[in-house]
Structure formats: structure tokens, C-alpha cells
Amino acid sequence: MPNDPPWRLDxxxxxxxxxxxxxxxxWCLNAQLPACDVLTAExxxxxxxxxxxxxxxxxxxxxxxxxxxxxxxxxxERDIAADTAGLPSGAQRLIAMALAVPEQKVPGRDTAPPxxxxxxxxxTVEFLRxxxxxxxxxxxxxxxxxxxxxxxARFRARDxxxxxxxxxxxxxxxxxxxxxxxxxxxxxxxxDQLRLVGAQIFIAxxxxxxxxxxxxALMTGIIIAGRTGAAFAAQLGTMQVxxxxxxxxxxxxxxxxxxVLPRILALMLMVPLLTLYSGIIGILAGLLVSVTIxxxxxxxxxxxxxxxxxxKHFLVGLSKGSVYGAMIAFAGCLRxxxxxxxxxxxxxxxxxxxxxxxxxxxxxxxxxxxVYYQLxx
Amino acid sequence: MxxxxxxxxxxxxxxxxxxxxxxxxxxxxDIFVIMGGNGCGKTTLMRALVGLQRPLQGSVLFGGExxxxxxxxxxxRLNRRLGVLFQVGALWSSLTLAENVALPLSEYxxxxxxxxxxxxxxxxxxxxxxxxxxxxxxxxxGGMKKRAGVARALALDPDILVIDEPSSGLDPLTARRLDELxxxxxxxxxxxxxxxxxxxxxxxxIGDNSIFLDSEAHxxxxxxxxxxxxxxxxxxxxxxxxxxxx
Ligand SMILES: Nc1ncnc2c1ncn2[C@@H]1O[C@H](COP(=O)(O)OP(=O)(O)O)[C@@H](O)[C@H]1O
Ligand SMILES: [Mg+2]
Numbered sequence: 165m166p167n168d169p170p171w172r173l174d175x176x177x178x179x180x181x182x183x184x185x186x187x188x189x190x191w192c193l194n195a196q197l198p199a200c201d202v203l204t205a206e207x208x209x210x211x212x213x214x215x216x217x218x219x220x221x222x223x224x225x226x227x228x229x230x231x232x233x234x235x236x237x238x239x240x241e242r243d244i245a246a247d248t249a250g251l252p253s254g255a256q257r258l259i260a261m262a263l264a265v266p267e268q269k270v271p272g273r274d275t276a277p278p279x280x281x282x283x284x285x286x287x288t289v290e291f292l293r294x295x296x297x298x299x300x301x302x303x304x305x306x307x308x309x310x311x312x313x314x315x316x317a318r319f320r321a322r323d324x325x326x327x328x329x330x331x332x333x334x335x336x337x338x339x340x341x342x343x344x345x346x347x348x349x350x351x352x353x354x355x356d357q358l359r360l361v362g363a364q365i366f367i368a369x370x371x372x373x374x375x376x377x378x379x380x381a382l383m384t385g386i387i388i389a390g391r392t393g394a395a396f397a398a399q400l401g402t403m404q405v406x407x408x409x410x411x412x413x414x415x416x417x418x419x420x421x422x423x424v425l426p427r428i429l430a431l432m433l434m435v436p437l438l439t440l441y442s443g444i445i446g447i448l449a450g451l452l453v454s455v456t457i458x459x460x461x462x463x464x465x466x467x468x469x470x471x472x473x474x475x476k477h478f479l480v481g482l483s484k485g486s487v488y489g490a491m492i493a494f495a496g497c498l499r500x501x502x503x504x505x506x507x508x509x510x511x512x513x514x515x516x517x518x519x520x521x522x523x524x525x526x527x528x529x530x531x532x533x534x535v536y537y538q539l540x541x
Numbered sequence: 542m543x544x545x546x547x548x549x550x551x552x553x554x555x556x557x558x559x560x561x562x563x564x565x566x567x568x569x570x571d572i573f574v575i576m577g578g579n580g581c582g583k584t585t586l587m588r589a590l591v592g593l594q595r596p597l598q599g600s601v602l603f604g605g606e607x608x609x610x611x612x613x614x615x616x617x618r619l620n621r622r623l624g625v626l627f628q629v630g631a632l633w634s635s636l637t638l639a640e641n642v643a644l645p646l647s648e649y650x651x652x653x654x655x656x657x658x659x660x661x662x663x664x665x666x667x668x669x670x671x672x673x674x675x676x677x678x679x680x681x682x683g684g685m686k687k688r689a690g691v692a693r694a695l696a697l698d699p700d701i702l703v704i705d706e707p708s709s710g711l712d713p714l715t716a717r718r719l720d721e722l723x724x725x726x727x728x729x730x731x732x733x734x735x736x737x738x739x740x741x742x743x744x745x746x747i748g749d750n751s752i753f754l755d756s757e758a759h760x761x762x763x764x765x766x767x768x769x770x771x772x773x774x775x776x777x778x779x780x781x782x783x784x785x786x787x
Binding site: 197269405 | 650
């Protein structure tokens with residue numbers, strides 16, 4: 165019959181308390197072998213001796229061994245004498261090797277997936293832990309900044325330059341594209357409303373103040389969070405996996421000084437500059453839309469922009485950029501430094517860095533907007 | 542047909558030829574040692590043998606079939622007959638030990654999950670790691686990682702096992718036990734084993750046959766049983782095998 169399995173398993177009682185097992189045919193992984201339980205089920209009751217033979221065994225591999233080892237472990241646990249002398253000598257040796265080291269009973273390893281309530285609980289605990297962890301990290305950074313001010317913090321200037329280059333020049337194209345399009349959208353949005361009262365010229369005010377004060381910093385912040393915040397988390401996370409961060413610690417070099425400070429400084433320096441750049445690109449986009457679509461004169465637009473832009477708007481934009489930069493670097497470094505020891509953990513750290521950075525940026529943006537409004541700036 | 546044969550092989554990076562004119566045959570069931578000092582190109586040769594790095598010239602034959610001359614699917618099929626243990630274990634860090642060993646099985650065999658679990662337990666038991674199924678690689682010591690790497694390399698019952706620096710990073714006793722494991726596996730399974738190493742104790746105790754790569758000549762300067770190489774070979778090889786005292 166073609167559907168018969170190629171292997172044969174005969175289990176016969178032998179005497180009062182014995183069992184004779186014979187394995188025949190092909191016992192290979194690809195031969196649809198039976199589960200171990202077939203054998204272990206027979207090992208109960210009064211069985212004290214098991215003899216295993218291999219009469220007519222034509223071919224075997226790990227399949228045979230995996231099948232027997234499960235049963236032989238049970239034999240060992242129940243003090244049943246097992247005789248494997250009838251097996252091929254290679255198989256005997258491998259079985260002996262596999263059984264030589266007793267199975268480790270490792271305590272407290274729960275492999276069952278946690279229940280819904282357990283997951284909710286764990287997520288809550290994790291969320292609550294996040295706050296103190298952030299505060300702790302913030303404290304470490306503050307100490308490190310104090311050391312820096314006292315001239316005692318050590319990091320390589322080259323690292324700072326590398327980060328500055330990475331966040332600065334290399335981010336210019338993407339910031340330009342996004343800012344241009346956002347400027348365009350702002351101009352259209354304003355024009356639609358202002359046309360009703362015949363005041364298209366005020367597109368210039370809207371775009372200039374909007375871009376320089378708020379939108380430039382926000383857009384730059386979000387771009388840099390995705391681009392650089394994630395990269396920081398991945399870099400530091402990989403260092404954590406390779407024990408590089410531990411290596412700094414054992415040498416008495418503070419990883420916060422050495423790795424986190426240059427990144428925070430780089431972002432606090434560069435994000436405001438990018439914000440300014442973003443604002444200028446946005447204004448150019450507004451100019452283009454006003455002149456070509458809404459027939460505002462180039463010089464009129466220019467003059468109106470200059471009139472609208474006061475120094476305070478620039479200062480607000482720059483201060484926001486700087487704060488967002490610090491938030492992004494903080495989130496990226498925080499997630500990287502607390503990364504687990506696996507490739508998956510590095511991925512999670514990068515994702516979490518972006519989410520945290522955007523959350524922090526949004527919260528900071530709201531607070532700063534309210535405070536500046538109250539102060540009348 | 543010998544399981545592995547290397548003909549006129551040259552390996553390197555771009556214009557930098559690390560080793561050239563390599564010719565050797567690995568016989569079935571042998572433990573074949575590729576030895577040489579640091580930086581002589583052992584790892585590079587191993588990468589050419591296991592299909593990770595195309596040689597600059599020459600051919601690698603498995604059972605008479607030219608590996609690098611074969612089309613992609615053919616190469617993948619040949620690759621499955623090889624088990625590889627990397628220098629630092631290279632276990633997949635986000636998978637448990639059981640999942641590490643199970644992955645090749647679930648990719649390339651039609652076994653059910655329950656059967657795979659049995660085979661995985663057996664392979665882990667074979668390397669002395671019974672009960673560590675649910676551990677992640679980061680939770681293991683260096684020696685345990687190496688042994689877990691062996692279990693993964695053995696997952697598909699390979700004909701040929703290639704091992705890079707089994708003893709690096711292990712204490713002498715643990716290294717010795719890993720050597721014994723290698724010999725036991727060869728004796729029991731008849732697996733052909735290629736070991737890349739500079740560890741004298743293992744070269745002399747487990748090697749049936751060997752080649753010595755020299756970093757100055759950029760080629761192999763000795764072949765044969767390492768014990769015999771001790772007395773008869775090139776002075777440089779003797780120098781190496783006696784730690785510079787002979
Ligand atoms: N990716 C690479 N690119 C260029 N050269 C390399 C690369 N990897 C290794 N080498 C060089 O190849 C030579 C052999 O290296 P390797 O095979 O790792 O030596 P071994 O394993 O014997 O210590 C060394 O000189 C090394 O500098
Ligand atoms: Mg190497």
C-alpha cells in the first residue's frame with residue numbers, strides 16, 4: 165500500500181514487567197514519524213525494563229533519536245532500566261550524549277502567553293515606570309551638563325562635528341521639500357479666506373509669521389525626530405547590545421558625557437538653524453503662490469513680509485527649535501540607552517524614540533505657545 | 542567523490558589577494574583543520590567555502606558539484622547540506638534557543654510543530670543544553686552560546702559541518718569539551734567537519750588532516766596530519782605548532 169508509513173514500530177510485552185520495542189524500516193525526519201507519546205504512553209504501571217532493538221532498520225537520522233530520547237528520559241525519571249544495545253552504535257553514542265547532561269529545571273520560566281488582564285497590568289506598570297526613568301535620565305544629563313560647564317565632561321569634538329554634519333547639511337534637502345510644500349499649503353489656505361475681503365496681501369503676514377514662529381519649528385522637529393531621533397536610538401541601542409556602553413562604564417567614562425552630550429548639543433544647535441531655513445523656504449513658497457496665482461506684486465509681498473516679521477517672531481521660532489532639538493535627542497538617547505540586548509529591542513527602541521520625541525514636541529509646543537501668549541511675546 | 546574539494550582557489554577583497562593557489566581535498570568523516578596565524582585568511586576561506594563570499598578565482602566542489610559555478614537555486618540546495626558555526630555564535634538574538642534551532646527545520650522540512658519541538662529538544666540535549674529551550678541568547682554564557690550554535694548548525698543533519706574558531710573566547714576546559722563534542726558528532730553521525738582554528742590543543746587532538754595558511758607567502762605551505770606536520774613540515778609550521786620553541 166503506497167500510504168503506509170515507511171517506518172515500523174512494534175511494542176510487545178516481555179515477561180512480567182518488561183517491554184520489547186523494535187524499530188524497523190526508515191526512521192528519517194521526512195518519513196512522517198510518530199510522536200514520542202506513542203512510546204511514553206506504554207511506560208506506565210508495572211513496567212521496569214525496556215529493551216530497544218532495531219531489526220530491519222534500513223535508514224535513520226535525528227528523527228529516530230528525537231523519538232527515542234523523549235521516551236528514554238521518561239525511563240530515567242521513573243527508574244525504568246532501558247537497554248539500547250540493539251540500536252546501531254552511532255545512535256547509541258548520540259543517545260548517550262544527549263542523556264549525559266540531565267535536563268535543567270529552570271525555575272520561573274512561564275512560556276504561556278500572558279492573559280489579557282496580565283498584559284494590561286504589565287503595560288500599566290511599564291507606563292508608570294517610564295516617568296521615573298525619564299526623570300532619572302534627565303538628572304544624569306543635567307549632571308553631565310554641569311560637568312560640561314565646569315570643563316570636566318569628556319567627549320570627542322569629532323563626535324559633535326559628525327552629528328552636526330548629520331543633522332545639518334544632510335537634512336537640508338528633506339527640510340526644504342517639506343517646508344516648501346507646507347508654505348504652499350499655508351498660502352493657499354490664507355488666500356482662500358483673505359480673498360473674500362480682498363486682502364490677499366496679508367497672505368504674506370500669515371505665511372511669514374506662521375512659518376517662522378510655529379510651523380517651521382514643528383515641521384523640522386518632526387522630520388528630525390524621524391530621521392535623527394530614530395538613528396540615535398538605533399546607534400546607542402546597538403552599542404548596548406555589543407556591551408560597548410558597559411565598556412565605557414568600566415573605564416570610568418560616563419556614557420552620558422561621551423555619547424549623549426554631543427548628540428544633545430548637536431541637535432540644540434542645529435534644529436534652530438534648520439527652523440530658520442525652513443521658515444525662509446516656506447516664505448519663498450508663499451511668495452511664489454501669491455505672485456503667480458493671486459496676483460500680488462513681488463515688492464509688495466516683500467515689503468509686507470518685512471513689516472510683519474519682528475525680531476520676537478524669530479526668537480520664538482529659534483527657541484522652539486532649540487527645545488524640540490533637545491527633546492528629540494533626549495528621546496532618542498533615552499530609548500537607546502535603555503535598549504534590551506537583542507536586534508528586536510533595537511528596532512523597538514528606534515520606534516519608541518520617534519513616538520516619544522513627537523509626543524514631547526507636541527507637549528512642549530503647547531506649553532510654549534500658551535506661555536508666550538500670556539507673556540505677550 | 543570527496544565531500545569537499547578546493548581547486549586553485551584565490552580569495553581576497555577586491556585587489557587584495559589574501560590567499561591564492563589553494564588546493565585540498567576533505568575526505569568523508571574527517572575532521573579537517575584549516576590553521577594559521579591571526580589574519581592569514583582563515584575566516585575569508587571559510588566564507589568562500591560556505592557560500593558567503595565569492596572567491597576571486599578557482600572552484601569549491603561539494604561531492605563533485607562546483608558550488609560557485611552553479612545557478613542560485615542549486616547553490617541554496619548545496620548550502621543546506623552544510624551546517625555553519627560562526628566565530629561568535631551568531632545566534633538570532635530575538636529568538637529563543639528552541640526557536641533558533643527550529644527555524645531551519647520549519648523552513649526546510651514538512652514536520653509538524655510537535656515533531657519539531659521533539660527534534661529541537663534532542664539537538665539541544667545533544668550539546669548539553671537540555672532545558673534551556675526558552676532562554677534567549679543574551680542569557681547564556683560564551684560556551685553555552687557556542688554549543689547552542691552547534692545545535693543550530695546540526696538542525697538539518699548536515700553532511701558537512703564548518704566551524705570557525707570553536708575555542709575562541711572559551712576557557713581551556715570548555716574548549717576541550719567542545720572539541721570532544723565535535724569528535725563525538727563525527728564518530729556518531731559520520732559528519733565531515735571542517736574546523737578553522739589557531740588553537741594548538743585542538744589542532745593536535747582532533748585534526749585528521751590539515752592545511753596551514755601562511756600570511757606572508759599568501760598561500761598554503763603545508764598539508765597533512767597535524768601530528769606529522771609537527772615533525773616533518775615546513776619550519777614555519779613547526780614553529781607555529783610548537784609555539785615558537787621548536
Ligand atoms: N571585509 C574586509 N575587507 C577587506 N579586507 C578584509 C576584510 N575582512 C578581512 N580582511 C583582511 O583579510 C585578511 C584575512 O582576514 P581573516 O580571514 O579575517 O583572517 P583570520 O580569520 O585568519 O584571522 C586580513 O588581512 C584582514 O585585514
Ligand atoms: Mg577569523
